[in-house]
Amino acid sequence: MKAEIFAIGTEILFGQIVDTNSTWLAGRLPALGIDLYYISTMGDNQARMVECLRRAWDRSDLIITTGGLGPTEDDLTREAIAELLGEPMTREPGLEEALRERWRRRGMPMPERNLKQAALIASATAIPNPRGSAPGWWVERDGRTIVSMPGVRNEMYLMWEAQVEPRLRERSDGTIILSRNIKTSGLSEALVDEMVSPLLSSANPTIGVYAKVDGIHLRLSAKAPRRAEAEGLLKELEGKVRAILKDAVWGVDEETPEGAVGTLLKERGLTVATMESCTGGLLASTITDVPGSSGYFKGGIVSYTNEVKIEAGVSPKTIEKHGAVSPETAIEMAGAVRMKLGADVGMAITGVAGPDPLEGKPPGTVYIGLVTAQDQRATSGGIYLPNRPDIKQRATVNALLFLRRYLLGME
Amino acid sequence: MKAEIFAIGTEILFGQIVDTNSTWLAGRLPALGIDLYYISTMGDNQARMVECLRRAWDRSDLIITTGGLGPTEDDLTREAIAELLGEPMTREPGLEEALRERWRRRGMPMPERNLKQAALIASATAIPNPRGSAPGWWVERDGRTIVSMPGVRNEMYLMWEAQVEPRLRERSDGTIILSRNIKTSGLSEALVDEMVSPLLSSANPTIGVYAKVDGIHLRLSAKAPRRAEAEGLLKELEGKVRAILKDAVWGVDEETPEGAVGTLLKERGLTVATMESCTGGLLASTITDVPGSSGYFKGGIVSYTNEVKIEAGVSPKTIEKHGAVSPETAIEMAGAVRMKLGADVGMAITGVAGPDPLEGKPPGTVYIGLVTAQDQRATSGGIYLPNRPDIKQRATVNALLFLRRYLLGME
Numbered sequence: 001m002k003a004e005i006f007a008i009g010t011e012i013l014f015g016q017i018v019d020t021n022s023t024w025l026a027g028r029l030p031a032l033g034i035d036l037y038y039i040s041t042m043g044d045n046q047a048r049m050v051e052c053l054r055r056a057w058d059r060s061d062l063i064i065t066t067g068g069l070g071p072t073e074d075d076l077t078r079e080a081i082a083e084l085l086g087e088p089m090t091r092e093p094g095l096e097e098a099l100r101e102r103w104r105r106r107g108m109p110m111p112e113r114n115l116k117q118a119a120l121i122a123s124a125t126a127i128p129n130p131r132g133s134a135p136g137w138w139v140e141r142d143g144r145t146i147v148s149m150p151g152v153r154n155e156m157y158l159m160w161e162a163q164v165e166p167r168l169r170e171r172s173d174g175t176i177i178l179s180r181n182i183k184t185s186g187l188s189e190a191l192v193d194e195m196v197s198p199l200l201s202s203a204n205p206t207i208g209v210y211a212k213v214d215g216i217h218l219r220l221s222a223k224a225p226r227r228a229e230a231e232g233l234l235k236e237l238e239g240k241v242r243a244i245l246k247d248a249v250w251g252v253d254e255e256t257p258e259g260a261v262g263t264l265l266k267e268r269g270l271t272v273a274t275m276e277s278c279t280g281g282l283l284a285s286t287i288t289d290v291p292g293s294s295g296y297f298k299g300g301i302v303s304y305t306n307e308v309k310i311e312a313g314v315s316p317k318t319i320e321k322h323g324a325v326s327p328e329t330a331i332e333m334a335g336a337v338r339m340k341l342g343a344d345v346g347m348a349i350t351g352v353a354g355p356d357p358l359e360g361k362p363p364g365t366v367y368i369g370l371v372t373a374q375d376q377r378a379t380s381g382g383i384y385l386p387n388r389p390d391i392k393q394r395a396t397v398n399a400l401l402f403l404r405r406y407l408l409g410m411e
Numbered sequence: 412m413k414a415e416i417f418a419i420g421t422e423i424l425f426g427q428i429v430d431t432n433s434t435w436l437a438g439r440l441p442a443l444g445i446d447l448y449y450i451s452t453m454g455d456n457q458a459r460m461v462e463c464l465r466r467a468w469d470r471s472d473l474i475i476t477t478g479g480l481g482p483t484e485d486d487l488t489r490e491a492i493a494e495l496l497g498e499p500m501t502r503e504p505g506l507e508e509a510l511r512e513r514w515r516r517r518g519m520p521m522p523e524r525n526l527k528q529a530a531l532i533a534s535a536t537a538i539p540n541p542r543g544s545a546p547g548w549w550v551e552r553d554g555r556t557i558v559s560m561p562g563v564r565n566e567m568y569l570m571w572e573a574q575v576e577p578r579l580r581e582r583s584d585g586t587i588i589l590s591r592n593i594k595t596s597g598l599s600e601a602l603v604d605e606m607v608s609p610l611l612s613s614a615n616p617t618i619g620v621y622a623k624v625d626g627i628h629l630r631l632s633a634k635a636p637r638r639a640e641a642e643g644l645l646k647e648l649e650g651k652v653r654a655i656l657k658d659a660v661w662g663v664d665e666e667t668p669e670g671a672v673g674t675l676l677k678e679r680g681l682t683v684a685t686m687e688s689c690t691g692g693l694l695a696s697t698i699t700d701v702p703g704s705s706g707y708f709k710g711g712i713v714s715y716t717n718e719v720k721i722e723a724g725v726s727p728k729t730i731e732k733h734g735a736v737s738p739e740t741a742i743e744m745a746g747a748v749r750m751k752l753g754a755d756v757g758m759a760i761t762g763v764a765g766p767d768p769l770e771g772k773p774p775g776t777v778y779i780g781l782v783t784a785q786d787q788r789a790t791s792g793g794i795y796l797p798n799r800p801d802i803k804q805r806a807t808v809n810a811l812l813f814l815r816r817y818l819l820g821m822e
Contacts, residue, residue, distance in 0.1 A: 013447045014590075015438025016619060016630055018431055022452075027426025036424045037459060041433075041450035048448060055466075179425065190522040193483040200484055208455070209483050210422055211563065219422060274692075274713070280699025281685075281692030284713040288691025289800055291766050293715075300713035302685070302695040308710035308752055341719055355702050386542055386565050389700050 001061045001172070003029060004038040006052065008067035008077055009151060013043045021066040021156055028160070030221070032168050033175035034062065044068065049080035053146075057084065061144055062168075067151030069134035071114040077148050078119055078137065085141060087121035095119075095126055095135060102133060127163050131155040138167075177223045178230040182241055183255065184248040185215035185401050192216045195244050205233045207241070213390075214257055214397045215250070247410055250401055257400035258286045258293075264407045265296040265345075272403070273343035274300035275312060275333040277324065278351035278366065279392045279399075286396050298341040303333065312336050323359040325350050327378035330369030338371050346371040349399050353388045366395045368402050370411075377402075377411055412445045412472045412583070417463065419478035419488055420562060421454040432477040432567060439571070441588030441632070443579050445473065455479065460491035464557075468495065472555055473579075478562030480545040482525040488559050489530055489548065496552060498532035506530075506537055506546060513544060538574050542566040549578075588634045589641040593652055594666065595659040596626035596812050603627045606655050616644045618652070624801075625668055625808045626661070658821060661812060668811035669697045669704075675818040676707040676756075683814070684754035685711035686723060686744040688735065689762035689777065690803045690810075697807050709752040714744065723747050734770040736761050738789035741780030749782050757782040760810050764799045777806045779813050781822075788813075788822060 005026065007019040022039045029036050037060070042049050049068075056063045068077030082089045095118035103110035117134050120126060127136030127147075132155040139146035147164055149156045184192060189211045193200070196218065199207055205222035218241060222233035242249055251260050265272060274284045284300035287293055303309040306324055310316050313336030314329060322328040330348045338346025347370055354363025364384040370377045379402050383394045405411045416437065418430040433450045440447050448471070453460050460479075467474045479488030493500045506529035514521035528545050531537060538547030538558075543566040550557035558575050560567045595603060600622045604611075607629065610618055616633035629652060633644035653660055662671055676683060685695045695711035698704055714720040717735055721727050724747030725740060733739040741759045749757025758781055765774025775794040781787070790813050794805045816822045 011619060012434070013437055013450065014441060014632070015434050015436070017621065018429060018434045019450075020429055023423070023426050023429045025426070026424055030425060037454065037456075038463075039424065039430075039452035043448065045448075052449075179427075181427070188519075188522075190482045190525050194522050194524065197484075208421055208485060211481075219425070219427065221425070279696065280704075280708075281695030281711055281713065284692030284715075285690065285696050285803065288713075288715065288764070289803070291799060293691075297691075297715050299715040299719035300692055302692065302699075302711035302713070304695075304699065304705055304708050304710040311751070340722070353699070386569065388702060390565065392696065392700070 001034045002059070003034045003036050003062040003064060004040065004056050004060045005036065006056070006063065006065040007039070007041045007151070008044070008049065008065055009041075010043040010074070012041045021151060021153060024157070025064060025066070025160070028165065030177035030179060032165070033172045033177060033223075034168065035177075044074040044076055046076045046080050046083065049076060050083050053080060053084045057144060063144070063146045065146070065148045066156055069117065069136070069148060069150045071111065071117055071133065073113075075116075078116070081124070081137065081139060081146060081148065082121050085121065085123060085139070087123060089119040089121055091115065091118050092120045092126065099133060127159055129155055129159055131158055136164075138164075173225070175223065175225050176227050176230050177221055178227070178234055179219060179221045180234050180238055181253050182218040182220065182238065182245075182249055183212075183215055183251045184218070184245055185250055185397075187216055187245070187248050189216050192218065192245070196241060199237065199240060202237075205237045207237070213393055214401075250404060256290075257397050257404065258290050260404050261287070261400050261407070262290045262293055262296065264404060266292070268407070270344040270407075271296050271298050271342075272345040272347060273298040273337045273341035274347045274349075275303055275309075275337035276300065276349040277303050277309070277333075278353040279349045279395050280304065280353070282392045282396045283347065283349055283399055286400065298343045301337055301340075309333060313340055323361070325352055325359055325361050325365055325367060327367045327369070327380060330367040330378050331371060331376050332369070334369035334371040335376065344372060345403070347399055347403055349395055351383075351391075351395055353391050355388070364391055366391070366398070368395070368399045370403060370406055375406075377406060379411075413470070414440060414445045414447050414473040414475060415449040415451065415467050415471045416447065417467070417474065417476040418450070418452045418562070419455070419460065419476055420452075421456075421485070423452045424454045432562060432564065435568070436475060436477070436571065439576065441590065443576065444583045444586040444588070445579065455485040455487055457487045457491050457494065460487060461494050464491060464495045468555060474555070474557045476557070476559045477567055480528065480547070480559060480561045482522065482528055482544065484524075486527075489527070492535070492548065492550060492557060492559065493532050496532065496534055496550070498534060500530040500532055502526065502529050503531045503537065510544060538570055540566050540570055542569055547575075549575075585638075586634070586636055587638050587641050588632055589638070589645055590630060590632045591645050591649055592664050593629040593631065593649065593656075593660055594623075594626055594662040595629070595656055596661055598627055598656070598659050600627050603629065603656070607652060610648065610651060613648070616648045618648070624804055625812075661815060667701075668808050668815065669701050672698070672811050672815050672818070673701045673704055673707065675815065677703070679818070681755040681818075682707050682709050682753075683756040683758060684709040684748045684752035685758045685760075686714055686720075686748035687711065687760040688714050688720070688744075689764040690760045690806050691715065691764070693803045693807045694758065694760055694810055697811065709754045712748055712751075720744060720747075724751055734772070736763055736770055736772050736776055736778065738778045738780070738791060741778040741789050742782060742787050743780070745780035745782040746787065755783060756814070758810055758814055760806055762794075762802075762806055764802050766799070775802055777802070777809070779806070779810045781814060781817055786817075788817060790822075
């Protein structure tokens with residue numbers, strides 16, 4: 001089944017809100033075996049809406065819309081669908097009564113303009129909306145389906161999950177698209193692409209290569225008439241990809257660097273503490289994004305000045321001799337916070353977040369230190385990204401992936 | 412000038428990434444007097460890309476694309492434009508040399524497939540990309556313009572601001588839509604809506620009310636033939652809004668809580684230090700997102716265990732008597748870190764990030780402490796959001812806005 005999605009609302013075209021509804025819906029279609037070819041945004045203009053819907057009607061089996069079902073004059077989705085199909089809108093007594101009841105329960109008079117939310121056309125049935133006043137429309141005609149839902153996220157989510165998805169699953173022929181996201185670090189996008197190029201020509205399963213903040217991702221997708229077959233295709237391809245990329249692969253799907261590190265620390269009964277300068281606390285904050293992190297994270301020090309570093313146990317001589325931004329200082333920071341907070345592993349980041357150079361070193365110069373009872377390691381990474389938050393984020397990811405590799409005996 | 416935007420990439424159609432590029436661009440067009448009628452997403456499929464571009468070529472004066480300019484086989488934006496215009500692609504020696512130089516500087520061999528990024532057609536000129544390997548394309552033919560930029564956010568932003576926007580401004584007829592975003596805290600969306608309701612019916616300038624993580628925002632937009640007129644309309648409306656919302660307004664446009672606090676601290680020559688538990692370093696990290704924050708931020712302690720709090724100077728008796736999550740402990744944390752790091756202001760956050768309750772307190776229970784030489788304050792906030800990162804972010808924003816109000820004598 002071929003589908004397309006329309007997000008309706010002039011505020012999206014003004015850049016005032018990000019259309020996350022379409023992303024959410026798009027992520028749900030592959031498991032229903034539905035192919036999505038287009039996502040489009042339209043403003044609150046009936047003529048343009050009809051034009052776009054007509055094209056979609058000609059090329060797609062399923063049209064999903066969000067937005068434009070409110071009570072105000074610029075809510076025009078119903079009107080556009082009625083015009084597209086040449087069917088007059090009539091007020092449906094059951095819907096009108098439900099609306100009036102909704103307002104009665106709140107002890108408030110219903111504004112007359114809400115009545116337009118009780119309208120239907122002959123080819124449409126209403127999709128109840130337990131969280132709001134706007135019912136959805138389910139339109140069936142000429143072998144095509146239009147599903148119109150409100151733009152309010154929580155109303156739309158519930159309507160989709162409770163009512164739309166089950167009906168679409170029933171008519172699915174079982175065909176399914178499954179995906180697997182393989183995450184790597186330490187390789188460039190072009191290099192990954194070149195390495196897996198013998199696999200790229202496959203039409204099913206497919207591979208896409210994408211650059212992300214935590215490294216290069218490979219998206220594997222397989223389509224098959226049954227779930228087990230799709231899973232088999234994916235598994236075989238994943239094996240080939242892993243055989244090529246080896247240690248560069250650090251995770252799959254929803255796995256994060258902080259989650260991977262947390263799992264390893266928990267398994268081994270180890271605790272960690274952090275001292276960081278240029279990342280300003282982002283390493284500690286990222287570690288604590290994981291539920292249960294209090295089981296292995298002792299705490300951290302944000303040593304934004306040399307005095308704080310020294311107070312925490314870093315030798316002033318090391319800073320003087322090598323600079324605050326140096327592998328030597330990174331190791332001393334990791335060792336100091338490890339001792340001070342009584343952790344098994346001390347992790348440190350020192351670097352230049354910019355925009356100005358520090359100690360003659362350019363923004364993006366970053367050193368990561370790691371100290372345990374047995375080992376001390378430092379690694380460096382030039383993170384030449386253009387702004388502070390990005391440098392901070394990349395440095396944090398690098399530190400977490402460095403710790404992961406160390407715990408796995410790869411550093 | 413009529414424009415439309417295309418976001419290109421199969422990963423968007425799979426719901427794997429949210430297309431924020433189009434939103435960012437959409438927000439920039441009104442000030443150039445450019446009307447945006449459509450935003451569309453296309454996958455990495457050349458035939459469908461050409462079909463969509465052809466329609467856009469027929470109905471719009473300006474087509475803006477992001478994505479699909481990478482080195483890999485599924486990067487097809489250049490190919491689609493070449494096919495649309497029936498012009499062959501040729502490798503441009505200057506672009507090739509720039510690419511090779513880019514890799515030479517890094518001391519790495521250039522993968523041969525990067526060479527496709529040196530291609531042009533007769534109607535296209537390259538838009539330099541200082542942040543990446545993919546130059547943009549500026550295409551002019553038959554009175555129409557196509558601007559193709561990379562999908563990587565930072566590369567696209569700089570290319571747009573430094574090169575595309577200035578050229579588009581030159582050809583603008585002067586009509587302009589200006590916007591101003593007024594940021595409030597402490598009021599609900601419905602309450603703000605009610606308070607400004609007498610102003611909502613205006614057709615020009617307009618007001619939109621939006622709920623954001625740092626409070627309720629009001630978007631004011633004015634359209635006029637000349638910039639000065641639009642500015643006048645906005646200024647008058649902003650005055651009315653401020654008269655209604657008073658102290659609830661804490662900033663406008665790109666201003667952030669951390670930026671507002673940074674400016675005040677700098678003006679007054681004050682320094683700050685932080686101790687935080689449930690936010691795990693996010694307060695320190697957010698403060699240090701501001702360039703120049705090393706001038707007023709001493710550092711911080713992430714006290715994820717009671718031992719770390721006590722080691723840093725919090726009395727064990729206070730924790731025992733009132734709990735680690737209490738106003739009393741918040742104040743002791745702020746006082747302790749202020750002393751330990753020698754700052755003028757100590758700020759602390761203690762709370763429950765979830766998913767489990769702590770000390771019998773539900774996730775979202777958060778106390779903020781603030782201590783100076785003269786004062787000590789605590790404030791509480793129930794942040795009943797559904798996940799850890801959201802609770803952490805809201806608690807951080809609340810702490811920064813609390814400090815801002817204190818510095819302005821409003822607490």
